Amino acid sequence: MIYKVFYQPKPEQVPVRENTESFYVEASSEREARKILADKNISIEFVQQISGVFLEYEKQNLNFKVEQG
Template identity: 55%
Template sequence: MIFKVFYQENLLEVPVREATKSLYVEADSVQAVRSQLADRNYNIEFVQEVTGAHLEYEQQNEDFELETR
């Protein structure tokens, strides 16, 4: 499954919408995504599974880069 992760780069800063970044991760579950990113010190706001037409749309984005284990 592919998940879109919305995060802030600094765990200690207050989340601000304009500073929110996203990345795409291939994993089996939301828990696996969070475990995979635990060492990066990100403030993860939301993890969303991306499938079907939504995934096709996201893949058209020039910034789409899939992280695998």
């Protein structure tokens, strides 16, 4: 499954919507996705499973790249 991860690049700062970034990770569950990301120095806001039409839409983004765990 593919998950879209919304995060703040600087974990010590208060979350600000305008600074939220995202990337994609492949994992078997949300828990596994969070485990894969545990060593990154980011503040995870939300992890969302994407599939179907939404995934196809996201793939059209030039920055679409799936990180493998």
